[in-house]
Amino acid sequence: xxxxxxxxxxxxxxxVRQFIAEYVTPEIxxxxxxxxxxxxxxxxxxxxxxxxxxxxxxxxxxxxxxxxGGSRIDQYIVEEEFGRVGVEVGxxxxxxxxxxxxxxxxxxxxxLPGLIRGEISFALGFTEPQAxxxxxxxxxxxxxxxxxxxxNGQKMYTTRAHSGSHIYLMARTDPEAPRHKGISxxxxxMETPGITVRPxxxxxxxxxxPRRTTYGDRRTNEVFFEDxxxxxxxxxxxxxxxxxxxxxxxxxxxxxxxRYLLSVQRDEDIINWVKENDMGGYGPSQDPAVRDxxxxxxxxxxxxxxxxxxxMSLVERGGTFTxxxxxxxVWAPEHGVKTTETIAQILGAYGQLLSxxxxxxxxxxxxxxxxxxxxxxINHGSAQVMRDQVARRGLGMPRG
Amino acid sequence: xxxxxxxxxxxDESGARASTGQTAHGAAEVDPNMGTRSFHxxxxxxxxxxxxxxxxxASPNTYTG
Numbered sequence: 001x002x003x004x005x006x007x008x009x010x011x012x013x014x015x016v017r018q019f020i021a022e023y024v025t026p027e028i029x030x031x032x033x034x035x036x037x038x039x040x041x042x043x044x045x046x047x048x049x050x051x052x053x054x055x056x057x058x059x060x061x062x063x064x065x066x067x068x069g070g071s072r073i074d075q076y077i078v079e080e081e082f083g084r085v086g087v088e089v090g091x092x093x094x095x096x097x098x099x100x101x102x103x104x105x106x107x108x109x110x111x112l113p114g115l116i117r118g119e120i121s122f123a124l125g126f127t128e129p130q131a132x133x134x135x136x137x138x139x140x141x142x143x144x145x146x147x148x149x150x151x152n153g154q155k156m157y158t159t160r161a162h163s164g165s166h167i168y169l170m171a172r173t174d175p176e177a178p179r180h181k182g183i184s185x186x187x188x189x190m191e192t193p194g195i196t197v198r199p200x201x202x203x204x205x206x207x208x209x210p211r212r213t214t215y216g217d218r219r220t221n222e223v224f225f226e227d228x229x230x231x232x233x234x235x236x237x238x239x240x241x242x243x244x245x246x247x248x249x250x251x252x253x254x255x256x257x258x259r260y261l262l263s264v265q266r267d268e269d270i271i272n273w274v275k276e277n278d279m280g281g282y283g284p285s286q287d288p289a290v291r292d293x294x295x296x297x298x299x300x301x302x303x304x305x306x307x308x309x310x311x312m313s314l315v316e317r318g319g320t321f322t323x324x325x326x327x328x329x330v331w332a333p334e335h336g337v338k339t340t341e342t343i344a345q346i347l348g349a350y351g352q353l354l355s356x357x358x359x360x361x362x363x364x365x366x367x368x369x370x371x372x373x374x375x376x377x378i379n380h381g382s383a384q385v386m387r388d389q390v391a392r393r394g395l396g397m398p399r400g
Numbered sequence: 401x402x403x404x405x406x407x408x409x410x411x412d413e414s415g416a417r418a419s420t421g422q423t424a425h426g427a428a429e430v431d432p433n434m435g436t437r438s439f440h441x442x443x444x445x446x447x448x449x450x451x452x453x454x455x456x457x458a459s460p461n462t463y464t465g
Contacts, residue, residue: 129457152439154438162423164425190427192428195427195428197423201432227446
């Protein structure tokens, strides 16, 4: 087993770093800060196009759909380098893995090049007011009408609904079937008549969370579907198999640098901060208790990294991939929470100064992280649901 | 004027549905201060707040009689 990057991968990382040093300018970072990570301003779009021109968006996707046919490690390297400066460039987490796995040829040829060009982006339309952790209880209905489906219902906490071009919608197509077997997935353009978006402002909105904040989204949304007519060709995968297509997509979307960085970036931040600051003579880097905690965090972070690498290796080799992503989704966010607690102990009250405070530390990212870290164990599959998947699929236990 | 089925407050249904703008890709946006709604048994119900809707969804039969 070789844990080293190949010379080509090391070269790729170096090229990405050079690109970031040259093109991810303070102006672009300010624009990202201003508009939020997920809404691109004009300068950011221009920079993004340069990234796409180099073939780095969807670098692991097949060439016939606009990708480069590279490996998941290549994609990881690109995502990790951009992620470290707080600029999202897509790849994993984009909806593409599910389209590649379950989409028609027509859907692959339409969506994947669009994702690469930055013209297409998805909002994840799974959660409903009464169907979050118990997602199979969803009630949004899609009723077949000839060559169309008519959708009525609502979605909740749909974070990218205001910025995305499409919603990756999970809806019930057979209410008579067992809960998990009457669900389908649709890729629905947001401009379709009958879709309404209602903003929900988060605790990260005022004052605004700094770039790189864990779960720093300032806005999420409710989305209402009122007699929304869509062609049947919007369906992803077979009718009534949406539960499995959705689970596969979520699992594959979790594989990559985004999830990893979400949970370990604050480790690196606080380690660097402690090394660079002596807090008026306190000297935290010489404090045995601080050193002990930070060493422990670093060790745990290596476990996060190894789990990510193992998942990518499994996907790369086309192996079965079910509970491994769930295990990672438990470990990494809980590590992130532990990091948050450690930061609170090291920084004390200083760590609570928000972005609006003139005396904040690192732009207030630690304080905003304090508000966002706990969310990472809930969003996109709660730790409890993930543990249940590990028990069933990893340990072979029956459904509870 | 329709009423919130939970608290009985008057609901400005047309206001709750009125578009205040568009998202980046053309979906209608509504004013979050005009309350929220829920699709239940083939019908839209309007609420003054998410708090009332939560109570409704926990026990819809209590409020739809």
